[in-house]
Amino acid sequence: MTKAILTDIEGTTSSLSFVHDTLFPYARARLPAWVAEHGGDLAQLLAWMDADAKVTELKDVQGRIWAAGYAAGELTGHVYPDAAEALRRWHGDGIKLAVFSSGSVAAQKLIFGHSDQGDLSPLFSGWFDTTTGPKREALSYLMIADALGVSPADMLFLSDIAAENDAAKAAGMRAMLIDREGGAGDIASFADIVL
Known part of the structure; x- marks a missing residue:
């Protein structure tokens, strides 16, 4: 029985283009002013941004810039x-x-709290980012299951990245690969999910 569903965002609940074509350019355009006001190494932040690095310091700055954009x-x-609808x-x-x-986590809450489908943030019981651990390591999923108080066997993980699904499966979770283009995934939309 499925007691909990853990989902990725980019390419899963939300389009890849939203993140890459809207959020990243928005933060990049405002980064120099943010650094001037708050301090920091602009060159390093830009290098991380160019590399699409999963660095906590960069994610924090981007989240603060996006929060101002959502608020405005x-x-x-x-x-x-x-x-x-499924959520x-x-x-x-x-x-x-x-x-x-x-x-x-701050960026996650902003996307769902200010979504074009309304405020979806109250639907969620837990928010996890790479501070929990890498998304391609089974231990991260075990830690999430423990934090939610649910056995991994009673959880479903949804992602568009096969290596993430493999890690969730290695932790004992059921996992489904979503391919919104209708290609090699298990499902093409959340409407295809049978619990």
């Missing part, structure tokens, strides 16, 4: 309608929902 109404988080249904059925993304 300049940003709206993208969430696929099928994902929002609401599963929450209503008493299934615990959680997020595990390489984006910071």
Whole structure:
């Protein structure tokens, strides 16, 4: 029985293009002013950004810039309608929902709290980022299951990255690969998921 569902964001609940074509350019354009006001190594932050590095310091700065953008109404988080519908249904059925993304917990809450599908943040019981551990290591998923108080065998993980799904499976979770282009994944949308 599925007691909890853990989901990735980018490419799973939200489009890759939203992150790469909206959020990253928004933060990059405002980074020099942020560094001038708050301090920091602009060259290092830009290098990490160019490399799409999963560095906590960069994710923190990006999150602060995005928070200001969401608060000003300049940003709206993208969430696929099928994902929002399924998340609401599963929450209503008493299934615990959680997020595990390489984006910071603060950035996760912003996307779901200011989404084009409404404020979805109250649906979630847990938020996890790479401070929990790497997404491609089974131990990270074991730690998340423990934090949620759910056996890994009673959890489903959703991601568009096969190596992440492999790590979740190695931890004892059920995992589904989503391919929104309808290619080699297990599912093409959240509507295809049978619990």
